[in-house]
Amino acid sequence: MSELLVLREPTGWGVRLTLNRPDKLNAISASLREELSAAIADAADDERVRVIAIAGAGRAFCSGYDLSEGQPDTAWGWREVLGKDVEATLAILHCPKPVIAQIHGYALAGGLELAMACDLIVAAEGTRLGEPEIRFGSAPVTLLMPFLIGQKKTRELLLTGDLVDAVEAERIGLVNRMVPAERLADEVDALADRLARVDPDVMAPTKLMLNRAMDVTGFAAAVEMGLDLQSFINLSESSRAFDEIVRSDGLKAALAWRDARYDERLADAGTAPNRESAEPAG
Numbered sequence: 001m002s003e004l005l006v007l008r009e010p011t012g013w014g015v016r017l018t019l020n021r022p023d024k025l026n027a028i029s030a031s032l033r034e035e036l037s038a039a040i041a042d043a044a045d046d047e048r049v050r051v052i053a054i055a056g057a058g059r060a061f062c063s064g065y066d067l068s069e070g071q072p073d074t075a076w077g078w079r080e081v082l083g084k085d086v087e088a089t090l091a092i093l094h095c096p097k098p099v100i101a102q103i104h105g106y107a108l109a110g111g112l113e114l115a116m117a118c119d120l121i122v123a124a125e126g127t128r129l130g131e132p133e134i135r136f137g138s139a140p141v142t143l144l145m146p147f148l149i150g151q152k153k154t155r156e157l158l159l160t161g162d163l164v165d166a167v168e169a170e171r172i173g174l175v176n177r178m179v180p181a182e183r184l185a186d187e188v189d190a191l192a193d194r195l196a197r198v199d200p201d202v203m204a205p206t207k208l209m210l211n212r213a214m215d216v217t218g219f220a221a222a223v224e225m226g227l228d229l230q231s232f233i234n235l236s237e238s239s240r241a242f243d244e245i246v247r248s249d250g251l252k253a254a255l256a257w258r259d260a261r262y263d264e265r266l267a268d269a270g271t272a273p274n275r276e277s278a279e280p281a282g
Contacts, residue, residue: 006035007057011189013196014049014097015039022058027066028110030084037088044095050196050203053100053188054092054118061103061127062111065141068251071234071243079231082141085110086227089142092117094211096204098195102188104181108163109133109140116144119207121174122188123166124181129174130163136258137238143226147219149173161262 007018017039019026026032036054043049056062065085072078092099092114101107101115104124109131115121123129131140139158146154149172157164166178179187195203214220233239245254 004035005029005032006039008039010048011053011192013189013192014051014053015043015046016053016055016102016188017043019054019056019062022056024066025060025063025106026056026058026111027063028085028114029066029069032066033085033088037091040091040095040099044097049097050198050200051098051100051192052095053102053192054114055102055185055188056104056111058105060105060111061101061107062114063106064109064111064133067246067254071246075231075235078234079227082227082230082234085141086223089113089117089144090223093144096207097200098192098203098207100188100192100195102184103127103129103175104184110142113140113142113144116148116174117142120176120191122177122179122184122191123169123175124184125166125178126181127166127169127178128163129166129169130161131158132161132163134158135161135262136242136254137233137236137240139230139233140226141230143222145174147214147217147222 003020005020007020009016009018017036019028019032019036021027021029021032028036040052043052072081089110098120099118101118101121103115103121104127107115107123107127107129112129112131115129131145133139145158153172156162164172164174166175169175170178177187177191198206242254242258245257
């Protein structure tokens with residue numbers, strides 16, 4: 001029997017779901033995505049569950065989508081794959097029950113989008129967050145960030161691919177709370193217990209109200225248009241080059257190419273390189 005990719009831990013307030021690919025920094029494979037979606041749906045239907053928390057096993061919350069999986073070679077192929085990713089992320093946002101992201105280590109790219117789709121984010125001190133996709137010729141899959149922290153800071157993060165630490169993430173409103181790593185689970189437990197005291201027939205419509213407020217500002221349309229554009233961005237020259245290195249030499253070689261290429265461009269511009277130590281992210 002294969003190992004579960006999403007662990008389910010019943011709690012007094014609901015359920016803690018833990019992404020369980022620690023050797024891959026919980027990179028989101030198609031299988032993990034489907035298991036997580038099923039777990040969210042089950043929790044939404046379970047009357048015993050008042051609150052859902054999502055955590056990551058090992059040394060990171062989630063490093064993003066698994067870039068080692070096969071890549072489509074057409075825009076329509078990309079749109080189909082990315083559409084499934086968007087659907088899974090939005091299922092968290094639209095869940096009638098409150099969802100807390102319990103993050104540590106790294107929350108990158110699609111992993112950060114997963115966290116941003118949650119109602120609240122509690123981050124361990126030292127967590128690194130960001131969407132570095134532009135550095136290998138890609139872009140955010142689910143365009144959540146500008147609706148959470150505004151256009152200017154989003155542009156800075158998405159157009160540079162830079163990461164921020166938990167201190168800065170809390171300052172700009174990307175996370176709700178930063179706590180010492182040893183207190184992370186306890187802090188989430190305490191917060192979930194407070195949320196669990198709200199009756200479901202009040203919580204669900206309140207969440208719906210907040211989601212509709214985002215839609216009024218154009219959120220749903222922006223995500224849909226972003227999905228269309230991302231399908232073409234992933235056929236860009238740099239994206240194709242990255243994918244070819246993955247196929248021929250492996251993911252680590254492709255990531256090394258990405259980092260060296262980015263540092264060279266920074267050096268050409270007379271700016272000191274900002275090399276990140278993060279593992280695969282997409």
